[in-house]
Amino acid sequence: MLWLDHVAVACTGLETGVTAAENALGVALAPGGEHVAMGTHNRLLSLGAGEYLEVIAINPTAPPPGRPRWFDLDRFAGPPRLASWVCACDDMATALAACPAGVGRPMELARGDLRWQMAVPDDGRLPFDGVFPALIRWDGSAHPAPRLPDHGVRLTGLRLSHPEADALRQTLAALIADPRLVVTQGAPGLSATFSTPQGERRL
Incomplete structure (x- = not known):
């Protein structure tokens, strides 16, 4: 029903997060964009096979969105770290019905020719203390991953930690x-392993 779409590194400042990700993975991130509805902005990295990594932060020049931001960014503190993973679905209503309460309400979003629907929790925090995946449904064939430079980085492992591991x-x-x-x-926490041209790396 769901498949991995991308992983998100949160940070208090975008450039700080980009530097941390580039140092960890040994490759340069590509430009991303702004999310007006959420007051955030990002930078991106191809992970091949229709997957990507995003570094995301609150945009200090954007007006507040008037609601909690996604990925619990309003409460984020500390150094950049892997904060969420995002799974794609073909049908948002069906996916939400199969997920625990609190995954969120669908929001229609757009940037350029990209159109997507994302489920955003009312309080910004996903179930299982943020370890449960966010849900996304892309409209049409447009997707960020194929447009990004491919530096040969691939996600090889995603570890989810939680006190209620069996239930998760x-x-x-x-x-x-x-x-x-x-x-x-x-x-509660996430970590990921990547294969890169420089060898195995972790976030």
Whole structure:
């Protein structure tokens, strides 16, 4: 029903996050854009096979959106880190009905010729303390990943940690089958492993 679309690195300032990601992965990120409805902006990196990484932060020059921002950015603090992962679906209503309460309400969004629908939680925080994936549905064939320079970086593993690991694992098993996903017991958090031209790297 769901498949991995992209992973998101949150930061308090976009340039700080970009520098951290580029240093960690050894490649340059491409320009992204602004999200007017959320008051955020990003930079992007192709992960091949229709997947990408985004570094996202509050845009200090944008007006406040009048609602909690996605990825719980209003409460984000500390150094840049992997803060969320985003899964795509063909039908948002069906996907939301199969997910835990709190995944969010669909918002229609656009940037240039990109059109998509994203489920955004009312309080900005996804279920399982933010470890559950966000949902996205792209309209039409336009997608960021094929437009990005491909530096040979690939996501090889995504580890989800949560105190209620068994419940999270069972919930995800009914929604997505991806051998790269591993759910472990521990404090809420995410980490990812990538293959790069410089070898294995982690975020």
